[in-house]
Amino acid sequence: xxxxxxxxxxxPVEARDLAQxxxxxxxxxxxYTLRRYAARRNRxxxxxxxxxxxxxxxxxxxxxxxxxxxxxxxxxGAPTVETLEHLRKLHTAWxxxxxxxxxxxxxxxxxxQLAAADRLSRVSSAxxxxxxxxxxxxxHRIADLEVRLQLVEADLARATAQAEEExxxxxxxxxxxxxxAAKLRDVEGQRQAAEERCALLERQLQALEDVQxxxxxWLPPARQERGPLPRILVVDDDEKNLLVMRAVLExxxxxxxxxxSGREALKAxxxxxxxxxxxxxVQMPEMDGYETAAQIKRRPRNRDxxxxxxxxxxxxxxxxxxxxxxxxxxxxxxxxxxxxLRAKVAVFTSMYLDRGRR
Numbered sequence: 340x341x342x343x344x345x346x347x348x349x350x351p352v353e354a355r356d357l358a359q360x361x362x363x364x365x366x367x368x369x370x371y372t373l374r375r376y377a378a379r380r381n382r383x384x385x386x387x388x389x390x391x392x393x394x395x396x397x398x399x400x401x402x403x404x405x406x407x408x409x410x411x412x413x414x415x416g417a418p419t420v421e422t423l424e425h426l427r428k429l430h431t432a433w434x435x436x437x438x439x440x441x442x443x444x445x446x447x448x449x450x451x452q453l454a455a456a457d458r459l460s461r462v463s464s465a466x467x468x469x470x471x472x473x474x475x476x477x478x479h480r481i482a483d484l485e486v487r488l489q490l491v492e493a494d495l496a497r498a499t500a501q502a503e504e505e506x507x508x509x510x511x512x513x514x515x516x517x518x519x520a521a522k523l524r525d526v527e528g529q530r531q532a533a534e535e536r537c538a539l540l541e542r543q544l545q546a547l548e549d550v551q552x553x554x555x556x557w558l559p560p561a562r563q564e565r566g567p568l569p570r571i572l573v574v575d576d577d578e579k580n581l582l583v584m585r586a587v588l589e590x591x592x593x594x595x596x597x598x599x600s601g602r603e604a605l606k607a608x609x610x611x612x613x614x615x616x617x618x619x620x621v622q623m624p625e626m627d628g629y630e631t632a633a634q635i636k637r638r639p640r641n642r643d644x645x646x647x648x649x650x651x652x653x654x655x656x657x658x659x660x661x662x663x664x665x666x667x668x669x670x671x672x673x674x675x676x677x678x679x680l681r682a683k684v685a686v687f688t689s690m691y692l693d694r695g696r697r
Contacts, residue, residue, distance in 0.1 A: 341365045342372050343391060350393045353433040358393030360429055364405050365391065368412045380404055396433050402426055463527075470523045477516045484509050568594040569615040569688050574604045574631065575649070576623045580673075584618065584649075587677045593688055601626030605634055612640050615691035616684055621650035621662070632665040642666075645687050647680075649673055 343362055346355055365371060373391060377384040382401075389395035406418045406426065484505060491498035491505070571593050575581050581597045588595055593615070598604050601623055608614065617635070621628035628648055636642045645668040650658070662670040669683060 341376075341391075346393055351433075351436055353429070353436040354393040354396070357396070357426075357429040357433050358391055360426060361391050361397070361402070361405060364409050367409050371412075376408075379408070396430075399427075399430055402430060467523065467527055470519055474516065474519045474523060477512055477519065481509065481512055481516065484512070568592060569691050570594045570596055570611060570613055571684060571688070572604060572607055572614045572617045573597040574599075574601065574617065574623075574628070575620040576600060577620070580620065580649075584680075587680060588684060591681065591685060591688070593684070600624070601628070601631030601634070604631055608635060608638070608641050608644075614641075614644050616687035617644055617646045618680075618684070619646055619648055621648055621658075629661055629665040632662075632667060636666040645669075647671060647683060649675055649680075 341362070346358060350358070365373075365376060368376070371379075373388055374384050377387040380387075380401075386395065390397035390401060406422065410418050488502065488505060488509070491502045495502070571588060571591075573581060573584050573588075573595060575584070575597075576599050578599065581599065585595055585597060596607055596611070596614075598607055602625065604617070604619070619628045619631060623631075626634075628650070632646050632648075635644065635646070646666060647669045648662045648667045649671050651673040659670050668687075671680065671683075
C-alpha cells in the first residue's frame, strides 16, 4: 500500500472520487510509494501528492500515465474501455465543478498571461539588440562621412562635385538615425512594460499559490464569534478577472459578492446595504465604471460606500480625475499588485467594522 494521508472530509465529492480512483490504481502497483512513483515519472513529489490527496486536479496525461504504468506492472494487456471511460467521467466532473472557482484556474490564467508577457519581453530584447547594432552602424558611417566632408571642404573648388554627392547621403543617414533611435526608444519602453507586467503577474501567482497551499478545511477560529461577515462587491465584465480577484481576496475574513456589469452591481446594492468596499472595473459595456459609481453615489443608502477603481487603461491624470470625480477613493491599474489590493480592502473593512461597533 502507498503512503497516503487520509482524504479530507471537506473535499468536494468530485475531487474525492477522482483522488480515491487514483489511489486504487497506485495501490495496484505493489511496492510503489508516492515519492517513488513521482521519481519514475520525473514529476515534483509535492504536485503528485496533491493529485492523490484531492487538493489539485491532475492533468489527464497524468491519469493515462498511471493507468499505463499499472498495466505494465501487472503484465496485462491494454486497459479496458470501461476503465478509461470511468476515469474520464471522474476527471471531467471535477473539471466542470472546479472551473468556476478553483485557484488552479486562476493560476492557469495568470501563467498564460505571464508566458505572453515574458515572450514579449524576449522579442523586445532581441529587437532592441538588432536596432542598437543598426544605430551604431549608422553612427559610424556618419562619423566617417563627416571626416570626408571636412577633407572635401578644405579644397572646395576641387571637391565641389564630390561634396554635392555626399551631403544628401549624410542627410539620409541622419534621418535613418532619428528613425532608428525613435524605434529603439519604443522597443525599450515595450520591454520595460513587459518586465513590470512579469513582476506583477509573478506576485499574483505567488498570492494564488499561497491561497492554494492552505488546507480546504481551514477556517479562522474567531469567525463564528463576530457575527455576519462584511461584504465586498467586485464588479468586472471579464469572468477571468473576477476569478483572479476572488482568489486574491478569499483568505480575508470577508464575504465576496461578484457581478459582471454595472446594472448587476446596482441590483446587488438594492439587496444588501452592508458592503464595506466596492472594487469596480472602468471599461464595461452598456454602463461603464464611472457611470455606475455616479449612480451609486446618488443613492443615500450607498453614497458612503468606498469605491476602488481597477482599470487596464493607462492611469493618466485625466482618467484619475474622472475616477475621483465619480466618487472613487482610490484608482489602481491592471495588472494590480495583489498585496496592495489586499491591504486597501483590509483597511476599508476595518473602518466599516469600527463604524458598526459605535
